Amino acid sequence: DIVLTQSPGTLSLSPGERATLSCWASQSLASNSLAWYQQKPGQAPRLLIYGASSRATGIPVRFSGSGSGTDFSLTISRLEPEDFAVYYCQQYGTSPQTFGPGTKVEIK
């Protein structure tokens, strides 16, 4: 199985600050088959980014994804109050699909 590692485990920031979340894969991902999801307490995950860098429908431009091969990142340019949540990366190009353990973005 492809193992995804996310860093940091928790990110403490203030609204308006920039957030950079990292995701590393144990092997190169075919066709940059990496997605990012946001999850708030008691809610289902929401797709933010697919194909490493394509924003999903309706996702604000402050969310951007980058990377290739084994190293990927999600950047939130200026944190809004509603962005404080847990973020998961997922690889979907190889079965079984796998998720990273998540990064919690909390209010400082």
Added chain:
Amino acid sequence: QVQLVQSRAEVKEPGASVKVSCKTSGYTFIGYYVHWVRQAPGQGLEWMGWINPNSGVTNFAPKFQGKVAMTRDKSVSTAYMELYGLQSDDTAVYFCARGRYNAYDYVDSFGQGTLVTVSS
């Protein structure tokens, strides 16, 4: 709009089975894979597998082989996930999610989740 509405929460005894439904609307059911993902309390997301609603072909994560079945009823645009031999560590929220047109692709919409509690 795309909607996936899941069945209500269940409480089951160890050793029992549970069947969760996922009724879809707002899109062509047979055109998109349906995935199942679970989340134990306070834990991360775990991919279980998918079903091709058109053909009925399934693919499961090795951990769930022999433990899960995924079926569908095209007449009511509904997918089902049945989990057998429940143990306490199967206590989790189970999500269905709409995949894309291809098997190896991301999911773009989730159901609201169904809490399955395994307890004697």
